[in-house]
Amino acid sequence: xxxxxxxxxxxxxxxxxxxxxxxxxxxxxxxxxxxxxxxxxxxxxxxxxxxxxxxxxxxxxxxxxxxxxxxxxxxxxxxxxxxxxxxxxxxxxxxxxxxxxxxxxxxxxxxxxxxxx
Amino acid sequence: xxxxxxxxxxxxxxxxxxxxxxxxxxxxxxxxxxxxxxxxxxxxxxxxxxxxxxxxxxxxxxxxxxxxxxxxxxxxxxxxxxxxxxxxxxxxxxxxxxxxxxxxxxxxxxxxxx
Numbered sequence: 434x435x436x437x438x439x440x441x442x443x444x445x446x447x448x449x450x451x452x453x454x455x456x457x458x459x460x461x462x463x464x465x466x467x468x469x470x471x472x473x474x475x476x477x478x479x480x481x482x483x484x485x486x487x488x489x490x491x492x493x494x495x496x497x498x499x500x501x502x503x504x505x506x507x508x509x510x511x512x513x514x515x516x517x518x519x520x521x522x523x524x525x526x527x528x529x530x531x532x533x534x535x536x537x538x539x540x541x542x543x544x545x546x547x548x549x550x
Numbered sequence: 551x552x553x554x555x556x557x558x559x560x561x562x563x564x565x566x567x568x569x570x571x572x573x574x575x576x577x578x579x580x581x582x583x584x585x586x587x588x589x590x591x592x593x594x595x596x597x598x599x600x601x602x603x604x605x606x607x608x609x610x611x612x613x614x615x616x617x618x619x620x621x622x623x624x625x626x627x628x629x630x631x632x633x634x635x636x637x638x639x640x641x642x643x644x645x646x647x648x649x650x651x652x653x654x655x656x657x658x659x660x661x662x663x664x
Contacts, residue, residue, distance in 0.1 A: 475641050475654030475656045476595070476654050478651075478652065522593065524595065526595075541594055541595035542594065543592060543593045
């Protein structure tokens, strides 16, 4: 597609519920990133994929967070047993490759706003 | 440590005023890239500019201009003759470790009043 597409746009979950957030990167983009943006803060790195390989998951805040990209295109970020502190906007970004992404800047989606009540 | 600081949390200006958004960064790398992104109310992050650490030339693009000064580790962004559509949160970001890592500042919320 022309841009990075994320769904759903908004998600309200009850505490303890599992959620799945979807990211469709730009076609042909090798690298895919997930960021978490808390209210009033800058985005913070969660995890990085190169094709289907998850090369860096150092930013995932707990083992309740899990991401996958099984065919090297669409990615899903899953949060198990959601907590109130998980409320944030989850942004997905893609680039042709990681190093060139840093050169040219990543292309971001509009994000999924997760509210845990 | 690699860090980006945007000391201005919120700025309000009246339309047609000029406004400068400050960005100060910290990195041990000699090769790095600096970016500005705009985040309008719709939520997406819109890429505005990148600058590599070896290019200290200032850049102008329409009403936007950027002042990169390595001596003070700053990469400030000026909007000339601001417009209501410029209202957004602006993020400064740093890419380091040969592009392996990317860190954002906390953002500055700009409100341009008619």
